[in-house]
Amino acid sequence: MTELSKTETGDEATAKAPSAFLEVRDLKVHFPTDDGIVKSVDGLSFSVEKGKTLAIVGESGSGKSVTSLAVMGLHRLGARGKNVRMSGEIWLNGKELVGASPDEVRRLRGREMAMIFQDPLSAMHPYYKVGDQIVEAYRVHHKVSKKEARKRAVEMLDRVGIPEPAKRVDGYPHEFSGGMRQRAMIAMALVNNPELLIADEPTTALDVTVQAQILDLIRDLQKEFGSAVIMITHDLGVVAEIADDVLVMYGGRCVERGTATEVFEKPQHPYTWGLLGSMPRIDRETSERLTPVKGQPPSLINVPSGCAFHPRCPYADIPADNVSRTVRPELELVGAGHWSACHLSAEDRERIWTEEIAPKL
Amino acid sequence: MSETKKTDTAAKAAVPEQASAPDEREVLLKVENLTKHFPIKKGILRRQVGAVKAVDGIDFEVRKGETLGVVGESGCGKSTMGRVITRLQDPTGGKISFEGQDITRLSTGEMRPLRRDIQMIFQDPYGSLNPRHTIGSIVSAPFRLQGVEPEGGVKKEVQRLLELVGLSPEHYNRYPHEFSGGQRQRIGIARALALKPKLVVADEPVSALDVSIQAQVVNLMDDLQEELGLTYVIIAHDLSVVRHVSDRIAVMYLGKIVELADRNALYEAPMHPYTKALMSAVPVPDTTRRGQKSERILLRGDVPSPIAPPSGCRFHTRCWKATEICRTTEPQLVELKPGQRVACHHPENFADQAPQDTVLLSAAKEASELVPDTVLSGGSQDGTGSEADSRSEAESEAKSEAATGTSAEPEQEQEQEPGSKTEAVAESEAAPEPEAGSEGASDKEQASAAEESGSGAGSASGPEAEAAEPASSPEAAGDPEPVSGSDDAPKSPKPKGE
Numbered sequence: 001m002t003e004l005s006k007t008e009t010g011d012e013a014t015a016k017a018p019s020a021f022l023e024v025r026d027l028k029v030h031f032p033t034d035d036g037i038v039k040s041v042d043g044l045s046f047s048v049e050k051g052k053t054l055a056i057v058g059e060s061g062s063g064k065s066v067t068s069l070a071v072m073g074l075h076r077l078g079a080r081g082k083n084v085r086m087s088g089e090i091w092l093n094g095k096e097l098v099g100a101s102p103d104e105v106r107r108l109r110g111r112e113m114a115m116i117f118q119d120p121l122s123a124m125h126p127y128y129k130v131g132d133q134i135v136e137a138y139r140v141h142h143k144v145s146k147k148e149a150r151k152r153a154v155e156m157l158d159r160v161g162i163p164e165p166a167k168r169v170d171g172y173p174h175e176f177s178g179g180m181r182q183r184a185m186i187a188m189a190l191v192n193n194p195e196l197l198i199a200d201e202p203t204t205a206l207d208v209t210v211q212a213q214i215l216d217l218i219r220d221l222q223k224e225f226g227s228a229v230i231m232i233t234h235d236l237g238v239v240a241e242i243a244d245d246v247l248v249m250y251g252g253r254c255v256e257r258g259t260a261t262e263v264f265e266k267p268q269h270p271y272t273w274g275l276l277g278s279m280p281r282i283d284r285e286t287s288e289r290l291t292p293v294k295g296q297p298p299s300l301i302n303v304p305s306g307c308a309f310h311p312r313c314p315y316a317d318i319p320a321d322n323v324s325r326t327v328r329p330e331l332e333l334v335g336a337g338h339w340s341a342c343h344l345s346a347e348d349r350e351r352i353w354t355e356e357i358a359p360k361l
Numbered sequence: 362m363s364e365t366k367k368t369d370t371a372a373k374a375a376v377p378e379q380a381s382a383p384d385e386r387e388v389l390l391k392v393e394n395l396t397k398h399f400p401i402k403k404g405i406l407r408r409q410v411g412a413v414k415a416v417d418g419i420d421f422e423v424r425k426g427e428t429l430g431v432v433g434e435s436g437c438g439k440s441t442m443g444r445v446i447t448r449l450q451d452p453t454g455g456k457i458s459f460e461g462q463d464i465t466r467l468s469t470g471e472m473r474p475l476r477r478d479i480q481m482i483f484q485d486p487y488g489s490l491n492p493r494h495t496i497g498s499i500v501s502a503p504f505r506l507q508g509v510e511p512e513g514g515v516k517k518e519v520q521r522l523l524e525l526v527g528l529s530p531e532h533y534n535r536y537p538h539e540f541s542g543g544q545r546q547r548i549g550i551a552r553a554l555a556l557k558p559k560l561v562v563a564d565e566p567v568s569a570l571d572v573s574i575q576a577q578v579v580n581l582m583d584d585l586q587e588e589l590g591l592t593y594v595i596i597a598h599d600l601s602v603v604r605h606v607s608d609r610i611a612v613m614y615l616g617k618i619v620e621l622a623d624r625n626a627l628y629e630a631p632m633h634p635y636t637k638a639l640m641s642a643v644p645v646p647d648t649t650r651r652g653q654k655s656e657r658i659l660l661r662g663d664v665p666s667p668i669a670p671p672s673g674c675r676f677h678t679r680c681w682k683a684t685e686i687c688r689t690t691e692p693q694l695v696e697l698k699p700g701q702r703v704a705c706h707h708p709e710n711f712a713d714q715a716p717q718d719t720v721l722l723s724a725a726k727e728a729s730e731l732v733p734d735t736v737l738s739g740g741s742q743d744g745t746g747s748e749a750d751s752r753s754e755a756e757s758e759a760k761s762e763a764a765t766g767t768s769a770e771p772e773q774e775q776e777q778e779p780g781s782k783t784e785a786v787a788e789s790e791a792a793p794e795p796e797a798g799s800e801g802a803s804d805k806e807q808a809s810a811a812e813e814s815g816s817g818a819g820s821a822s823g824p825e826a827e828a829a830e831p832a833s834s835p836e837a838a839g840d841p842e843p844v845s846g847s848d849d850a851p852k853s854p855k856p857k858g859e
Contacts, residue, residue, distance in 0.1 A: 059573060060571055207598060209659075209660045234572055235572075240644065261648045278573045279576075280601040280602050283647060292577040
């Protein structure tokens with residue numbers, strides 16, 4: 001991570017007006033429901049610099065998408081805003097977003113921060129032409145004529161690699177294939193040259209060949225525009241491919257965070273080990289069996305006490321005094337720019353990783 | 362559907378069984394030249410104006426106890442294939458035999474006893490369980506429908522099955538919504554296993570699940586195979602998962618199998634360019650590999666429409682190795698190495714098998730060494746199939762002849778080339794992406810190209826005779842599958858390329 005984030009650990013951040021481009025501090029997003037409070041995000045801190053990519057990894061229901069929607073200010077829209085409790089701070093380029101008025105956030109949304117959604121078919125309006133939707137996104141933030149905006153839309157479609165952009169600009173979303181639709185959505189997200197791009201599972205619905213194209217495209221565009229990118233995914237392969245930093249989420253909290261190299265080569269949290277062990281790998285000799293994480297992801301209403309991962313963790317009994325079940329571990333510095341929230345001692349982690357986990361991967 | 366059945370002509374082509382495979386296990390399921398076309402109807406009369414060729418002539422067999430993985434991009438027909446081999450949908454043509462019995466045209470009633478032996482696991486754990494039925498009634502449905510009374514009663518058996526797939530027997534009276542995705546998939550597996558099937562076709566069994574849960578289900582299927590001696594056909598788009606679970610793997614592209622090989626052979630030395638591209642695109646969780654971006658083969662564009670697949674080799678529109686022959690002649694699925702069948706004119710890690718190439722003969726020879734001579738001399742394809750083959754060959758030769766003929770005029774060469782290409786494509790009614798250059802070529806030039814190609818096809822003797830000889834060689838190499846052990850021996854040795 002950055003110099004700034006090296007000085008702060010986990011949830012304890014005190015300095016105002018951070019120097020990082022995007023900084024999230026102790027973000028909490030809770031949804032009160034009839035069954036209880038769903039703590040989707042429960043104290044999350046991270047930062048992203050311009051030109052860098054942060055990947056947020058986790059299972060479904062770990063709070064990845066809720067985090068991204070919180071950054072985009074999309075939880076407070078309409079009546080649904082009444083049903084969410086948000087606290088913490090989100091600093092984008094020196095502006096605080098959690099306390100900002102919806103109008104302020106709206107001015108930033110689309111212009112300074114944009115989002116690519118997982119399912120382009122439902123994210124685009126089926127009734128409007130693709131070009132018109134891009135034009136609208138542009139004209140909201142730029143006072144230009146329709147003609148100019150249209151020119152810009154064609155330019156963007158061309159930039160994301162859609163053949164015959166001048167023709168396709170008048171096509172409807174259903175006339176585009178899955179990969180093309182995802183490209184069109186990237187064009188829409190990038191039409192205002194946003195400085196922060198959030199991609200929520202941008203390639204999950206796509207075939208590997210198209211996925212490779214889209215990842216390449218995102219990487220190239222990032223180089224060109226120098227944006228900060230938050231990539232939300234559950235595919236560790238994609239993460240290794242594209243991310244500078246990785247944040248592993250479990251049960252609404254960060255359990256491990258660090259540079260991609262650190263997290264992949266010296267993962268420190270049993271959950272990260274579990275994720276790595278669950279993946280069949282195409283680049284290694286096939287092992288006879290995968291080593292899955294046993295059990296089910298936790299309920300976010302009744303998050304397990306202590307370490308949220310302890311019911312599924314094979315090493316929960318190693319730390320003394322039953323701390324795994326009673327005390328919630330905080331993020332601790334475990335390497336250069338590498339934090340992990342685990343009660344296991346450094347020696348135990350080292351031993352388990354080198355002796356038990358790494359040989360099986 | 363019945364109309365398409367009638368139109369099907371080449372269906373009965375019997376490709377000799379492959380018996381020289383290293384694995385001599387009994388063949389459980391055999392699929393020959395299977396096709397499934399969905400008619401497109403338009404107008405008041407609902408006349409058929411075309412067909413989505415979802416599965417367009419595939420051959421493979423599944424041996425007892427093995428796992429065959431089927432991979433391909435979305436829209437390549439892999440799921441349709443799965444539904445057709447389980448007879449959930451009727452095939453348009455071809456033949457499916459299960460344990461030696463032809464099940465292609467069995468009626469619903471005749472199929473019913475066989476349903477015990479062939480079961481399916483579906484992709485969507487949310488859509489495949491009736492939300493108004495309890496788990497007990499879902500898993501016991503196969504017993505009810507088949508009129509089977511298991512030992513110790515239905516309830517006891519269902520609870521045993523639930524335990525087998527890692528659920529608690531107390532879940533008997535619960536409803537599907539009370540379960541998570543991974544647990545639902547287990548319920549689907551329990552239902553599929555209820556009648557002790559011989560063959561289980563699993564369509565994307567884990568793609569809707571989280572990674573950690575995915576691994577649990579993969580391991581479960583693995584264990585059950587060992588315990589119950591199951592045979593799987595696993596359809597998936599995730600190449601890493603398929604590699605993990607399969608013994609042999611078929612790679613599909615636009616309704617055809619382009620490569621069929623043992624797992625290790627396929628992943629270590631893929632021979633079809635598409636397989637290679639597909640595998641290079643899989644992201645690997647290893648940051649040290651990040652610098653090696655150049656290894657990746659990026660395919661351009663999308664999969665062409667299966668309504669009008671490209672002429673010749675279907676992959677030529679996206680293939681970096683494509684040459685003229687790929688646009689005109691469809692490559693046959695040929696056994697180039699023991700246990701590795703590939704449909705490509707310019708395979709990776711192997712000598713080209715395209716007719717114009719001089720290396721052809723050596724390739725054919727190598728291939729022929731792998732199989733008994735009797736097969737090669739015996740033509741090995743009978744009736745309509747070979748006729749259709751030779752006809753399309755003659756056509757394609759005419760086309761390539763046209764191409765070379767027109768390029769004889771030097772100043773027109775550049776414009777003529779795309780023009781004649783378009784002709785070739787248009788003739789086979791397969792032009793999803795018209796060649797970019799074709800718009801530039803004037804009508805007159807196109808007309809002359811058409812004329813040339815017409816005359817080429819008309820005057821049979823001259824160019825045909827020339828083309829006949831090289832064309833015969835790939836056919837010889839093209840049917841290395843030996844017939845030993847199968848009774849559908851070739852009827853008459855028939856020279857190819859007429």
